[in-house]
Amino acid sequence: MLKKSKDNQQVQAILHGDEKDMKQFFDEFFPRIYRFAIDRVSGEPQVAREVVQSTLTKVLQNIHRFRGESSLFTWICSICNNEIHDYKKRQARFNRTISLQGGALDLDAITQVEESATPDRPDEVYDREQKTRSIHQTLDLLPASYGNVIEWKYVEGLSVEQIAERLGLGHSAAQSMLYRARMAFQALYEKFDEQGPRPTSIGSLMK
């Protein structure tokens, strides 16, 4: 409920707010959408940039249609997914191999690239990577402020005082935010855990 109310505030802020609201919206969503995208475009930063840029343009075009049926982040991710899909379709068309007229040269033989075999990795390395991926994805599903405080506390090792200072809050307010963030993280992470390490859609996690 609180999340929906925050989402609605963000929608109103981007529709009717000022430059500060627009910057806050960008800071809230850009890093998370970027990470969502780059995982799906083979880690190519320029491709992720293009996809995220067009996603945000579509968000601006259509945000008045957002009805709160999912979280705002999920809704933005679904737009991003479509943009990635369109990008891949364009690339597939672009990369389609067309044989040489007259067949003078065997293009396939020349351009064939042998895929390097994936080296065997110990299970624990694989498990650790999976765990890190799950944690990162869960953090990105949380509101940015929650994801950040958890990361500052448990990854960067900041104290509650340092987090309070970073957020410009008092000690007890920071403590309270961290507590709420942990609860939210826990609820999501457990859903994540039940559904396996790599959910196929963000929406399935948020329902």
Added chain:
Amino acid sequence: MIETPESRPGQPDDPFDTLFDGVEARDRPPADIEQQVFRHFQQQWATRRTARTRRKRYTYFAMAASVLLVLLLQPMFNASRDLPALPGNLGQVEKFAGVVHIKESNRDFELSADMLPLQLSGGQVLDSGADSGVAIQWGQGDKSVRVDQNTVLKLISLTQIELVSGQVYLDIPGASPARSVGADPGKELMVVTRFGTVRHTGTQFVVAVDDEALEVKVREGSVAIDSGSQTHSAQAGVMGTLDDTGHFSYEPVAVYGPAWGWAEELAPAYEIEGRSVMDFLGWVQRETGKRCVYESRAAERLARETRIHGASLAMAPMQALDLVLQTNELSWNEQNGEILISLEH
């Protein structure tokens, strides 16, 4: 699994400490990318905010504005309707992909490979489906008009096409970038849209139209966009946006990369027989928007002196580059929009 959710941070044996053990921080997006995307987002947001503000203001004068709008737009519509639909040969379809319909006043047919090269004439409407596109050799020369997927394009005359929706890429070699915005308006190929008319004073650009705006991305040279009584111009590396309130804005745009990929893919086959590698590299440069740079004079000389023999290259330019350079002692590397040509070691 986190076993004790109620535990408070900082308590001994905090399960979060265990869970996060060995976990690294999430990657931050690169600062330059964040900056680029933010600038674009900020500009798009500002454009829409201005449009919304204007729309609100206009509501108070809706009736009067409607009448005024009709009066103002009448000449534009008339201009479009009165254009003579020349029956003559406007160009020919060189290449197409997917499903493309050609509509005439009394028939509608789907383009097929056995029709190529198909002559086009005034009055025809090209309608491309999803994952489709068409490359047209325009007029008698070497101008190229490429139609992206989901695009409706009306052919009006040798000097006018009307983009109803979607996007087109125009490549007009040999046009002088020094030409002024107002020069030769009757002779150059213009793209008419419901937002305004786009005229080239340079050579390579994309025009796109959707429900809300006209966008012009310029790869080389410059273009002029006529909207009512105003003329705006956009230079290479710039995207100009004209929205439905008449507001025009600019932002930087890359002259190469995936956004141009669809036009590259529709590049007509390149005739290699007897051409030098340097000529070929010029074609790659033109089609991709990437600059070819020689690592050494020896590499440049070899590219100038080496002649290519063989059938035409009906493939995307970067694929062709890979293929052609494997047949001689040159190699290539690409970085930040530059193709570095060097001698193979």
